[in-house]
Amino acid sequence: MRSGTRAVRWGVPVAAVAVVAGVVAAGPVIAAVQGEPSLPRRTAAELLADAAEKWQSGRLPQMSGTIVETASLGLPALPAAGGATSPLGLLSGSHQAKVWYGGPDRLRLMVPDEMNESDLVVNGDQVWWWDSAANTATRVKGAPDGAGRPDAVPYAKTVTPAQAAEEALRAAGTDTEIAISEDATVAGRAAYQVVLTPKEAGSLVKEVRLAIDGETLVPLRVQLYAKGTAEPAFEVGFDSVTFTPPAAENFAFTPPPGAKVEETTAPSIARGPHGKDGKDGMDGVDGHDGAAPRVVGDGWDRVVVVSLPKGFEGDLAGAADRAKGARDGDGVASLANGMVKVATPVSGEWGSGRLIRTKLVTALLTDDGRMFAGAVTPEVLYAAAAAK
Helix, strand or coil, X not given: CCCCCCECCCCCCHHHHHHHHHHHHHCCCCCCCCCCCCCCCCCHHHHHHHHHHHHHXXXXXXXEEEEEEEEECCCXXXXXXXXXXXXXXXXXXEEEEEEEEEECCEEEEEEEECCEEEEEEEECCEEEEEECCCCEEEEEECCCCCCCCCCCCEXXXXXXXXXXXXXXXXXXXXXXXXXXXXXXXXXXXXXXXXXXXXXXXXXXXXXXXXXXXXXXXXXXXXXXXXCCCCXXXXXXXXXXXXXXXXXXXXXXXXXXXXXXXXXXXXXXXXXXXXXXXXXXXXXXXXXXXCCCCEEECCHHHXXXXXXXXXXXXXXXXXXXXXXXXXXXXXXXXXHHHHHHHXXXXXXXXXXXXXXXXXXXXXXXXXXXXXXXXXXXXXXXXHHHHHXX
16 A cells, blocks of 8 residues: 555545546446345446545545454464554554545544554634544644645544555556456445456455445445455455445534644645654655655555665664664664564575565665555565565
């Protein structure tokens, strides 16, 4: 999945759907296989085209619900998980978010984390970020018109079913088989299931199942299956959802008595909820040379390349010890620290480093200070590392 800031999107990603619909339409017509519940028959091409048309119109239904994300990647025990919203915390277990959407200028997302919670509240021209752990309410100044639009509100470290569907559809192309499977029931609602099966040998993904609401065509659930497994390695979906207008009080926010009140600008909150410096728990993402993360390859073989914080290059083990003090056990430094302790030393024509493997994700830390990661085999990472 994409790292860093995420934009909350409820609708089917129109551009990605249009591409995939074109691919499906170019091939044989795939008949829908109906199960229980029974929905009107659609081919894959018809379903994706209908979704694209509906969401191009901008008719987003008002709604509220609870999203549950579950990861079972087969990771070794990693230290300093850093809570439900940290990069390490999201790699295992189940996490929850509650959402309310009342229109282009009314949105709330709440993420509980143990005894605390974080809230993003958009109510007209009032935009607030509430962090109960820090007892801080941050008012966002200069938020653009329509800040509550599903494609406009940034929210770090939260994955919605629509975002996961977007990533899967973006990866799909000519090297993907696309079919309609049996209908499913998700959060009590009848849904179509689109099944994406990668053909690329270097991908660890066996298939991706997208459950799309039969009435609204909103993505309700995304399941990623790794090769050789019968259960999803990653799943995000609605545990409950209601397509009715949320009560107005859900969008009202007043800083609690005694809370610290701050102000920031829209660009800062777009990078993360931690205040004026715009830090979002991804310290070191820009790396020691200031380079932003980049993507190598396309489709299912995509690899994300990140420059590690200063001090890692040439001395991974020693740098991991020095990274123990990373803020809140969070960020690239802490993630690399945890990975180094469970990774296997590897080397090749590309150089040397350490490798960590899970059911769905493989990551490579190189001695020259880079991290390569993707839902791919080690060989794909080695090739990316060799192409400096």
